[in-house]
Amino acid sequence: SSELTQPPSVSVSPGQTARITCSGDSLPKKYAYWYQQKSGQVPVVVIYEDSKRPSGIPERFSGSSSGTMVTLAISGAQVEDEADYYCYSTDSGGDHVVFGGGTKLTVL
Amino acid sequence: VQLVESGGGVVRPGGSLRLSCAASGFTFHEYGMNWVRQAPGKGLEWVSSTNWNGDNTGYGDAVKGRFTISRDNAKNSLYLQMNSLRVEDTALYYCVIFGMVGGEIDPWGQGTLVTVSS
Numbered sequence: 001s002s003e004l005t006q007p008p009s010v011s012v013s014p015g016q017t018a019r020i021t022c023s024g025d026s027l028p029k030k031y032a033y034w035y036q037q038k039s040g041q042v043p044v045v046v047i048y049e050d051s052k053r054p055s056g057i058p059e060r061f062s063g064s065s066s067g068t069m070v071t072l073a074i075s076g077a078q079v080e081d082e083a084d085y086y087c088y089s090t091d092s093g094g095d096h097v098v099f100g101g102g103t104k105l106t107v108l
Numbered sequence: 109v110q111l112v113e114s115g116g117g118v119v120r121p122g123g124s125l126r127l128s129c130a131a132s133g134f135t136f137h138e139y140g141m142n143w144v145r146q147a148p149g150k151g152l153e154w155v156s157s158t159n160w161n162g163d164n165t166g167y168g169d170a171v172k173g174r175f176t177i178s179r180d181n182a183k184n185s186l187y188l189q190m191n192s193l194r195v196e197d198t199a200l201y202y203c204v205i206f207g208m209v210g211g212e213i214d215p216w217g218q219g220t221l222v223t224v225s226s
Contacts, residue, residue: 084151088152099154
């Protein structure tokens with residue numbers, strides 16, 4: 001089955017741009033989605049279909065795709081953006097959902 | 109959209125448990141449904157999915173052959189029968205819809221905790 005690979009951690013200072021990558025062989029053919037999960041809370045979608053932002057998600061969150069990699073960028077990261085971020089997609093067959101291992105974002 | 113899981117608890121290795129997810133606020137039979145789990149301090153793991161009528165199901169490699177997903181559209185409910193449970197199945201189990209439902213993207217329940225321990 002397909003795998004999605006994320007860096008375990010990313011650290012930035014407040015106001016900097018945080019970039020979290022997610023790579024996988026199925027990504028050129030399948031949409032990627034990004035979840036934000038704060039401690040003790042249910043995951044929330046911050047980017048869907050590679051680059052779309054749901055209503056209510058701040059404009060500083062953006063997504064992009066290039067080949068086998070998708071990237072979540074947080075421009076002007078804030079302390080409140082500290083969370084675990086997960087990418088997910090489907091495998092090439094479209095039957096199985098695949099999650100990345102998650103990236104812990106630290107903003108300090 | 110509301111998804112409410114139940115049925116979690118403590119079970120010994122090799123035991124069985126049946127989880128339920130009660131859905132409301134949307135037309136249940138129009139949507140595929142999923143179970144996703146998260147072990148304590150670990151990442152998200154897709155467990156299983158079913159299409160709108162239960163005819164097409166899928167399972168993660170870790171649970172294939174041991175877990176069975178099903179649904180009852182008349183009762184607006186999703187189920188997960190878990191057999192031959194292992195310590196590594198200990199996790200918070202979530203009922204999830206991947207996609208747009210009533211203007212909300214990927215609604216999740218609050219989860220039900222399954223603990224497998226001797």
